[in-house]
Amino acid sequence: MAAERKPTFFQSLAAGGLAGTAVDLLFFPIDTVKTRLQSAQGFIKAGGFRGIYKGVGSVVVGSAPGAAAFFSTYEAMKHSIPLHDKLAPVNHMLSASVAEVTACLIRVPTEVIKTRTQTSMYGASTSSFKAATLVMQHDGIRGFYRGFWTTIMREIPFTSLQFPLYEFLKHRLSIYLDRIPLHAHEAAVCGSIAGGTAAALTTPLDVLKTRVMLDLRDPSKQQVPSLPMRLRQIYVQEGAKALFAGIVPRTMWISAGGAVFLGVYEWAVHGFMSA
Numbered sequence: 001m002a003a004e005r006k007p008t009f010f011q012s013l014a015a016g017g018l019a020g021t022a023v024d025l026l027f028f029p030i031d032t033v034k035t036r037l038q039s040a041q042g043f044i045k046a047g048g049f050r051g052i053y054k055g056v057g058s059v060v061v062g063s064a065p066g067a068a069a070f071f072s073t074y075e076a077m078k079h080s081i082p083l084h085d086k087l088a089p090v091n092h093m094l095s096a097s098v099a100e101v102t103a104c105l106i107r108v109p110t111e112v113i114k115t116r117t118q119t120s121m122y123g124a125s126t127s128s129f130k131a132a133t134l135v136m137q138h139d140g141i142r143g144f145y146r147g148f149w150t151t152i153m154r155e156i157p158f159t160s161l162q163f164p165l166y167e168f169l170k171h172r173l174s175i176y177l178d179r180i181p182l183h184a185h186e187a188a189v190c191g192s193i194a195g196g197t198a199a200a201l202t203t204p205l206d207v208l209k210t211r212v213m214l215d216l217r218d219p220s221k222q223q224v225p226s227l228p229m230r231l232r233q234i235y236v237q238e239g240a241k242a243l244f245a246g247i248v249p250r251t252m253w254i255s256a257g258g259a260v261f262l263g264v265y266e267w268a269v270h271g272f273m274s275a
């Protein structure tokens with residue numbers, strides 16, 4: 001079995017941007033349903049099944065840069081961390097965690113605007129641009145990073161599960177097929193299994209992230225609950241079921257999205273490498 005070639009920084013950057021845009025636009029309606037299910041105001045008041053592409057403008061702007069930042073950082077870290085091959089899962093966990101923190105610098109502002117537009121927090125007719133203007137007027141730059149640490153708290157466990165599992169499944173399938181690299185559809189299956197598993201297990205953290213981003217109170221003027229307190233409030237007031245609100249659409253869209261995201265990435269990066 002031949003050794004696997006490594007993509008360059010710019011190949012990872014371009015392939016990541018293409019993969020991120022493809023998955024976010026394709027599965028945006030499922031993400032909208034999931035966000036509305038997790039909203040404290042309830043699914044119907046948040047919009048129900050109406051306007052399921054509300055907030056897509058922020059995704060169009062932020063998706064490609066966020067995914068490009070993730071994959072270029074992930075590939076660079078994965079091939080530079082001085083760990084033995086036997087510690088490959090640790091390498092993948094560390095690389096994915098650093099990549100997520102980098103990507104979140106771009107992704108979180110997009111998420112804040114998207115979730116507030118999806119749930120009509122500023123009115124049913126408010127566009128993504130108008131929502132961004134209102135965030136800037138009310139909270140300044142800091143408002144775009146509402147829920148940043150909650151997002152990090154969700155994404156690091158998620159990627160620490162997803163990417164070691166994804167790399168492991170790819171490795172085992174490569175051995176079984178005696179072929180490197182895998183075809184894009186084969187990598188997509190590995191991505192689907194890894195993404196769906198990680199999504200289901202980290203749903204409570206996703207619920208917490210959504211609630212923080214939808215909280216319009218100004219922390220500098222009003223007392224807001226800490227993250228542990230928010231988690232406890234959800235559990236006490238709404239029950240354990242609320243912590244897994246949206247688990248079905250979240251698992252569905254990340255499982256299917258993982259197939260598209262990682263499948264398109266593998267297809268694009270190997271296409272760039274062979275060009």
